[in-house]
Amino acid sequence: MLRTLALTLILATPAQADVPGTLSQIGQDYAGFAAAATTLADAAAQTCDAAALQPAFNAAFDAWMAVAHLRLGPVEQDGRALAIAFWPDPKALGAKAQRWLLTGDPAMLEPETFAQQSVAARGLMGLERLLYPAEAPPADPCPLIRATADNLARMAAEVARDWPAFAQVIATAGQPGNSVYLTEAEGKQALFTQLATGIEALAEGRIGRPLGTFDKPRPERAEARASSRSLRNIGLSVAALRDMALALDANIPITTAAFDRAARLVAALDDPKLAGIAEPQGWLKVEILQQSVRAARDAVVAELAPALGVGLGFNAQDGD
Amino acid sequence: MATRRGFLAGLLASGLPLPTWADAGSPTHLAAGKLGEAYALHGLTATGDSLFSIPLPARGHAAAAHPTRPVAVAFARRPGTFGLVIDCVDGRVTHRITPPDGRQFNGHGAFSADAETLYTSEVVAETSEGRIGLWRSSDYARIGEWASGGIGPHDMKRLGDGSLIVANGGIVTDPTDRTKLNLATMRPNLTQLSPDGAVLAQVDLPELLQNSIRHLALTATGVAFAMQWEGDPADPVPLLGLWTPGQTPILCPAPDADAYAMQGYAGSIAVDAATGDIAITSPKGGIVMRFAASGAHLATWRRADVCGMAATGAGFIASDGAGALWAVEDDGLQPLARHATLWDNHIVRI
Numbered sequence: 001m002l003r004t005l006a007l008t009l010i011l012a013t014p015a016q017a018d019v020p021g022t023l024s025q026i027g028q029d030y031a032g033f034a035a036a037a038t039t040l041a042d043a044a045a046q047t048c049d050a051a052a053l054q055p056a057f058n059a060a061f062d063a064w065m066a067v068a069h070l071r072l073g074p075v076e077q078d079g080r081a082l083a084i085a086f087w088p089d090p091k092a093l094g095a096k097a098q099r100w101l102l103t104g105d106p107a108m109l110e111p112e113t114f115a116q117q118s119v120a121a122r123g124l125m126g127l128e129r130l131l132y133p134a135e136a137p138p139a140d141p142c143p144l145i146r147a148t149a150d151n152l153a154r155m156a157a158e159v160a161r162d163w164p165a166f167a168q169v170i171a172t173a174g175q176p177g178n179s180v181y182l183t184e185a186e187g188k189q190a191l192f193t194q195l196a197t198g199i200e201a202l203a204e205g206r207i208g209r210p211l212g213t214f215d216k217p218r219p220e221r222a223e224a225r226a227s228s229r230s231l232r233n234i235g236l237s238v239a240a241l242r243d244m245a246l247a248l249d250a251n252i253p254i255t256t257a258a259f260d261r262a263a264r265l266v267a268a269l270d271d272p273k274l275a276g277i278a279e280p281q282g283w284l285k286v287e288i289l290q291q292s293v294r295a296a297r298d299a300v301v302a303e304l305a306p307a308l309g310v311g312l313g314f315n316a317q318d319g320d
Numbered sequence: 321m322a323t324r325r326g327f328l329a330g331l332l333a334s335g336l337p338l339p340t341w342a343d344a345g346s347p348t349h350l351a352a353g354k355l356g357e358a359y360a361l362h363g364l365t366a367t368g369d370s371l372f373s374i375p376l377p378a379r380g381h382a383a384a385a386h387p388t389r390p391v392a393v394a395f396a397r398r399p400g401t402f403g404l405v406i407d408c409v410d411g412r413v414t415h416r417i418t419p420p421d422g423r424q425f426n427g428h429g430a431f432s433a434d435a436e437t438l439y440t441s442e443v444v445a446e447t448s449e450g451r452i453g454l455w456r457s458s459d460y461a462r463i464g465e466w467a468s469g470g471i472g473p474h475d476m477k478r479l480g481d482g483s484l485i486v487a488n489g490g491i492v493t494d495p496t497d498r499t500k501l502n503l504a505t506m507r508p509n510l511t512q513l514s515p516d517g518a519v520l521a522q523v524d525l526p527e528l529l530q531n532s533i534r535h536l537a538l539t540a541t542g543v544a545f546a547m548q549w550e551g552d553p554a555d556p557v558p559l560l561g562l563w564t565p566g567q568t569p570i571l572c573p574a575p576d577a578d579a580y581a582m583q584g585y586a587g588s589i590a591v592d593a594a595t596g597d598i599a600i601t602s603p604k605g606g607i608v609m610r611f612a613a614s615g616a617h618l619a620t621w622r623r624a625d626v627c628g629m630a631a632t633g634a635g636f637i638a639s640d641g642a643g644a645l646w647a648v649e650d651d652g653l654q655p656l657a658r659h660a661t662l663w664d665n666h667i668v669r670i
Contacts, residue, residue, distance in 0.1 A: 076622065079577020088554040119576055182644055182658050186624070189642070193606075193624060209554075313625035314354065314641030314662045315603035319548070319587050320381060320397055320427060320474075320534075 017188050017308045022247040023167035027160070029066040029240075034153070034160035036063035040127075041146075041153035048142035050131045053149075054227070057131055060152070061124050061229060065236035069198025069244070072190060073169075074162035080155045083119040086126070087223050088209055095129060097121035101147075102139045109147035111154070122151055125224070132226035188248075189310040195244050195300055196312065202237045203293040206230075210274050211286050219277040228272040235266040238293070245300055254303045258296035265289040341670060344390035344408035345371040349630055350668045351639055352380030352394065353661035360661065361394045363408055366632040368645035368656030374411040377402065381427035382475075385670040386457070387435045393417070395440070397664075399495060400425030403440060405460055415460040423451060424495065428475045431457065432515070433482045441473040441486065445495035448472045450488050452513065469511030469519050471502075474534040477543055482515040485543050485565070489532040491550070503550045508533040510545060512565045521565040528571075531557055537591040537598065537631075539613070544591055544598045545569075549584035559586040560600055562615050572598075572615035581607045581620055588629040588666055590636055599636045599648055603627040603665075608638060608648060621652050628667035639663035 040056040047053065064085060067075075075081040086094055097118040101108055108114065114122070126148045130141045172178050173187025181187045205223075210230070212218035222230035242259035245252060265288060269276075276282025305311055341347065347363030354360075359376040361383060374394075381397040390408040403425060405415035419425050419442055426441040438460070440453040450468025455461065470488025477485050490508030492501040509524040510533055525531060530551035536543045542564035549557050556579035558571040574581065582602035589600045596613025606624040611617055623646065628639030636648035641662050646653040 072622075076581075082577060082580065090552060090554050179655050182642075182655055186642060190624060313603060313606075315587065315627040315665055316606070316625045316641065319585060319603060319627070320665055 017248055018250075019187060019191065019248075020171055022191055022244065023171060025243070025247050026067065026070065027163050027167060029063075030156075030160040030163050033060070033063040033067060034156040036060040037149075037153040037156035041149040044146050044149040048145050050133070053131055053145070057124075057127055058227065058229070061224070061227070061233075062236060064124060065233055066240045066243075068237065069201065069241060070194050071197070072194060073166035074159045077162070079119045080159060084123045084152065084155055086120045086123055088205065088221065089120055089125065090221070093118065093120035094125055098126060098129060098144065099138060101144055102137055102141065106143060109143050111147070111150060114147045114151050115154070122148055123155075124152065127152070128224060128227050134226065185309055188308045191244075191248060192300075192305060192308055192310045193313070195241060195248070195304075196297060198237075198241050198244075199293060199297040199300065202234065202241065203290050203297065206234050206237060207286060207290045207293060210277055211283070211290060212277075214280070214283060214287075217277045217283050219273070219275050222274040222277075225273045230274045231266065231269055231272050234289075235263065238262045238266060238296075241296070245304055249304055249307045252299075252303050252307070255296060255299040258292065258299040262289065262292040262296055265292055339390055339409055340388060341390045341408070347371045347408070348632065348670055349637060350383045350385055350392050350394075350670060351628055351666065352376065352383065352664040353643075353659075354379065354664065355661045361392065361404075361406065362661065363392075364637075364645070364667070366634075366637060368637070368647075370659060370661075372408065372411060373661075374406050374408070374413075376404065380664055382429075382666040383668045384429035384431055384438065385668055387431055389435070392668075393429055393438060395425050395427050395429055398424060398426045399443075399445065399493070399498065400427055403429065417455060417460050417462075419453065420462060420465075422446065423453070425453075426472070426474055430476050430478050430484065433478060433480075437463070439476060439478075439484060441468065441476055443472060443493075448492040448501075450486070452476070452484070452486065452517070466513060466517030469513065469522055470509045471506070472508075472532075475536045477536045477538050479512075479538065479542070479565075483520055483565075484513045484515075485536060485563075486511045486513060487533045487536050487545060489534045489548075490529075491532055500550070503530060506530060506532065506550065508547075510543070510563050510569070523563060523569055525561070525569065525571070528557055531559075533561075535586070535589045537589045539564075539591050539598075540593075540596060542567075544589055546586035546589035546600050548586060551584075553580075553584055556580055557584065559584070559602075560589070560598065560609075560611060560615065570615055572611055572617070574609060574617050574620070578609070578617070578620045581605050582609065587627040590629045590631045590669075592631045592635060594634070599629050599638070601626050601629045601638065603641065608653060610648070619652075621648075623653055627665045628663050630667040630669045632669075637667060639667050 036059045040060045043056045170187040173181030174184035210222035348366045349364040360373045363371040384393045394404045403417040423442045429440040438455040442451040442453045450473035452466045454464040456463045472489040472491045474489045475487045490506040512521040531547040535546040545561045558573040560572040562570040583604040585604045586600045598611040608621045610619045625641035638646040643659040645656045
């Protein structure tokens, strides 16, 4: 009887948000990115041959995509998230800054000095321009490749190193002495906001920028076209956001179905650079993908937010 | 018969002083908020306590505090259909002001230097052409209006010389649903109006026409202005500027690493008169940025959904959509209090 009652109580209690599990998963993903970035930097120390470095570059970019949607904690310090993957860059600030670094004083490439250079010039997008050059660089790119890979590995290591302490701030939300998150709900809110804004960034940025409008598609705006990663990044982003939602609460069937539909649409596209956007048929396919991602956003708001006891920001959604 | 007029006459005859803000408990700030499905205007202390809460019929935006009497005029958010003149001693609504036919309030207002006139930011509903409504503060009768000098006026501030600076946000909106209709051709400006409503000075930002100038705070020589970017979010643009009438505006960009932190959106602005420091907020980015009087960036701090910002006389107080009030100190945000009320966009200093 008692056992039956206890079981009933367990079944009747809504699923607890797994904040510790989510924080821990993020920490593992940051560690994975740091390891991949270190492997890339080590490879660059051995060779500057672009073809030889491309696999390690892609592995590091893949690892970044697991955490690219997160904008809280150590990744926000010193503009690291921007410097790790500066995109979009419609005014080609990164390429301009790199020309300056390629032809300027080599002292700018020293680690401490290079860390102060423009966020647009550094990180994965900087390396992509060097490893998949559209035209011959104005000078030997090897020193800049090494400086950029080294700086990326340093930033990745710093984020992985600093995450556990920040995770502890979220984990202790609402406890005495925590002056960042004043209630337990605020910790969950912080993680939910990352998820919701990450989905929006995917729909409106990675997909929306190249999509443009039916009358004016903008395939040239797709992310990481030079390395043919545009669609791959979208797929990895869908997977990362789905994983984060499920880490927060495993019992979210509507959300899971929405992400799964988006993943199927990505898999069916077979268009690495999203070049098909230029054609009406291709444009419509990508627009359907965008709608599916927006549906996932609606699903987390409708399904996951109430389960977590959080919502969207009162002012953030509706300013004036 | 005890009439209000008779009471007032008696009050004057007896030599009793008229009520002051001390009679309302000496709040230092006003802020609108939401509790459940109900909206209210609160009188706050600089340490984050709520002294009173007065119901509002719909979502509020900003308020105008009478310079001496414990009277606040609370404005609906745009497109606004009401302003409530509230006696902050007893919470009584003493007057309801309604924009004339075809006009809408835009959420902000200010009193004249002698407190005899209330100014309200308004638009012609069909066109979003700006107007400044004039109301006599003895009985809140409409006594006239001026052209605001642009489209979509939002915040306004009165300078020490009695002139008024208006932020004409430049955006034509649908009169019923706030849809923005002219983002490709918008041209916001800052307009200085004389105490008679004549345009004394006007500037715009030809390089940043899609940067809607919306909120203002007084500086030693003019205003600091906060903007909301309607262009490509991938363009990092300054969201803070400084204007001394008669001079060219100075734009104050955030540093490289923080250039996107505000997500192109500044929601509130305040200036600390003692230091000249300026604080702006972004609820979209969850950001407070502090700048020096020169416009140099000093610091970036994070707090989800932070929007309200006001000077306290010894720094700043900030509010957020989770109900918290914060002291903005030299080294960051320190929690003052957490209320059940979710704070709306602005805190107004009395």
